[in-house]
Amino acid sequence: MKQHVQWFVYSILSLFSISLVSAQEKAIPVFENGEAQIVEAFNNTKDWIRHDLWVETTFDTDGDGKMDRMHVAVTRPKQTDTEGLKLPIVYESSPYYAGVAGEVDGLFWNVNHELGEEEKPRTKVEVKRTGERPIISNSQIRTWVPRGYIVVHSSSPGTGLSQGAPTVGGINESLAPKAVIDWLNGRAKGYTTPDGNETVEAFWSTGKVGMTGTSYNGTIPLAAATTGVEGLEAIIPVAPNTSYYHYYRSNGLVRSPGGYLGEDIDVLYDFIHSGDESKRAYNNRTVRDTEMKNGMDRVTGDYNDFWAGRDYLNQMKPMTAALLMSHGFNDWNVMPEHSYRIYQAAKDMGLPVQIYYHQFGHGGPPPMSMMNRWFTHYLHGVNNGVENDAKAWIVRENDDRLKPTAYEDYPNPDAKHITLHLGKGGKTAGRLTPIPAKKQGQETLVDDATVSGIDLAQASESKKRLLYTLPTLTEDLHISGLAKISVTLASSKPAANLSVWLVSLPWNGEKGAKITDNIITRGWADPQNHKSISESEPLKPSKFYTVNFDLQPDDQVIPKGQHIGLMIFSSDNQYTILPKPGTELTIDLDKTTLQLPIVGGKDALEKAIK
Structure with missing residues (x-):
């Protein structure tokens, strides 16, 4: 009897030991000095699982009587299938993934005229869509997947294989990424096809999402955050356009962004409208040729309801996401006021904030270490003290862009x-x-x-x-x-x-x-x-x-x-x-x-x- 008991105990211990070894062999995120490290088990690109789907939104902007669906692509480590691993998400959305219109004569408004004078019509263009399924974009993937994140991309409304109409700052461009985040949290439906009923679930998601991107791709994280969507924990916008009025006007003046003399909001609409060709006539008629034509006002340059609806400063009250803002002081395309105004408002709201400014032009994300600490804390829940770091990081004039100087705040309190x-x-x-x-x-x-x-x-x-x-x-x-x-x-x-x-x-x-x-x-x-x-x-x-x-x-x-x-x-x-x-x-x-x-x-x- 004693031998049977000993054998039973030995068997239980052996099974426990095997289970423990198996658990230890499972790939999990690794953190050192408050930053997510590259994990070799996540680093083999051949093992990554890549698939796409369509997430249903709460709006119909292309007039077909059905809720628009956004095209979404997912890249994740194989362990999310083989080992039941759940991971947080780094998400980037863009209107540019499927290509843009080429610049042709007359695409921009002709600015050679007297002030207040009605301008001649400009040339309208069509985008030839590019790209293949299931990959929408490869951005962010090599940076974040090996460090224990899932990377998600989506094309914004009316671009690529996403349904709907581009509105260039309209409410659908906020609600579209919200729907994707809702899907990542089990609150919205994803489908295997743009029109079918077979569903897809994000069983591999922890529900915690961070967004980032540059320029328009940096605007969309802020747009999503202004909805207050649950699960969007942190955003890192880089050179974001936070107000289309401030992008195309200045203190009542019709003013072009640097390098694009004569561009305006309707030009950008044409530039990005790469969605379903069969829906373009309706979209053009309702958005570009009605809403934009009646609201943009190139005669007086005044701020009005049209522009107020495309100013994210007016929509920040629901925002809860932690904000790490990045911009160049010499960005004369999306000018540095765009980041400044949102940073100040988020700070006044009591949100976790940091701002990184460099001395160069358009674009330029914060150093990888800053972004890593931000996402490690807010997405993985690691207590690395990032919320206690200096609020402002300024690259001095002759310094490397990746070596900013820490300051108590911006503007300098002194x-x-x-x-x-x-x-x-x-x-x-x-x-x-x-x-x-x-x-x-x-x-x-x-x-x-x-x-x-x-x-x-x-x-x-x-x-x-x-x-x-x-x-x-x-x-x-x-x-x-x-x-x-x-x-x-x-x-x-x-x-x-x-x-x-x-x-x-x-x-x-x-x-x-x-x-x-x-x-x-x-x-x-x-x-x-x-x-x-x-x-x-x-x-x-x-x-x-x-x-x-x-x-x-x-x-x-x-x-x-x-x-x-x-x-x-x-x-x-x-x-x-x-x-x-x-x-x-x-x-x-x-x-x-x-x-x-x-x-x-x-x-x-x-x-x-x-």
């Missing part, structure tokens, strides 16, 4: 706005000084869009711009935050462009010069909107109006030996409508000021210009 005043002499270089001087009078510039802002900034003398400079810096001067301009002006015509650049002089015209060597920040406004960006009125010639607006956010150390210059001119031939030369703007010097956010405030400025 920055104070110092009011600077103008002294006469702007055709050459008038004074910019913290000491106001009375009776400086008025100075006039003549608009000429044939001359670039770059050439105007380098001109030793010009009647086409007014320039005012601080004395040569004897110490480095650190600027952090929003410079604020108040211009009191009169126009010779009922409408005029107003452009303002803050520049570092002398201009470095050498080949390979960094943008930070020359341009500090910029801003544009329509004087007709001096009361409000939602209300414009024709200017009475010779009557003075005061226009107040912010320049683009910046954090820059201006080196000693340079001058900081305020340049005021009219049409900016890289960004604005381009009327015929000749409009005169007269500036009241006594009533025009610049508020510059200087780290160290008045003391730092006085030390730098003594």
Whole structure:
């Protein structure tokens, strides 16, 4: 009897031991120093399971009487099938995956006309869809799957094999990724085909989702987060467009994104509309040729209900996702205000936030370590202390983009706005000084869009711009935050462009010069909107109006030996409508000021210009 008992105990222990060994051999995510590590068992691309499906949404935007379904692709480690492993998801959505329209003559609006003038119709284009099933995109996969994540992609409404219509910031572009996240949490239905009834379940999902992407692909994570969808734990938007008004307008002015003179929201619609060809006529008629045509208003540039509905700042109240924002201070396509305004709002809401700014142009995600810590904490639940890290990470001017400097916050808490005043002499270089001087009078510039802002900034003398400079810096001067301009002006015509650049002089015209060597920040406004960006009125010639607006956010150390210059001119031939030369703007010097956010405030400025 004793032998039988011993054998039984031995058998139980052996089975337990085998089970324990088996459990130890199972592949699981590994974390070191608060970051997910590459796990060899997840790293063999041949073992990855890749499949696609269609997730049903709660909207019908292509008018066929059926809820639109979004095309979704999944890439996951084989262990999610063979070992029952459940993992969190890194999700990217885009309107670009199936290709975009080529640029043809007339695609963009013709900006060579007088302000307020009705423009001639532009050329409409069709997208030829590209791509194969089941792979929508390969982005994010090699980064995150080996580290213990599942990667999901989806094409946004009306693009690729996703049904519906693109709306360029409409509510369906928020509800589409919400539906995918709902499916990942078992709250929405996924199907094997776009029109069939065979369902697909995300049995391998923990339900915790992080989203990321760049530009439009960075906008969609924010759009999803504004729905408050449960399961979206964290987002890392890179250079996101957070307001289509701020992308295509500026303080009441019709202003193009840098590099795309004449682009507008209807152009972007045509550019991305790669969905079902049989639905395009309906989509074009209802979205582009009705909603957009009636709402976008290229005549006044005013902010209205159409634009308010495509401004994610207005929709943030339900948001709960942790936000790691990334942008370039010299991104003149999607300008840095887009990230700044959302970061400030999320911080005010008490959400976990960090912001990463670099000194380069469009795009540029945070260092991998930052993203890894963010997703490790919020998706895997590892207590790595990321929520206690510095809120702001700024890449200094001559540093590697992947080696930012940590700061308590952005703008730098030690920055104070110092009011600077103008002294006469702007055709050459008038004074910019913290000491106001009375009776400086008025100075006039003549608009000429044939001359670039770059050439105007380098001109030793010009009647086409007014320039005012601080004395040569004897110490480095650190600027952090929003410079604020108040211009009191009169126009010779009922409408005029107003452009303002803050520049570092002398201009470095050498080949390979960094943008930070020359341009500090910029801003544009329509004087007709001096009361409000939602209300414009024709200017009475010779009557003075005061226009107040912010320049683009910046954090820059201006080196000693340079001058900081305020340049005021009219049409900016890289960004604005381009009327015929000749409009005169007269500036009241006594009533025009610049508020510059200087780290160290008045003391730092006085030390730098003594």
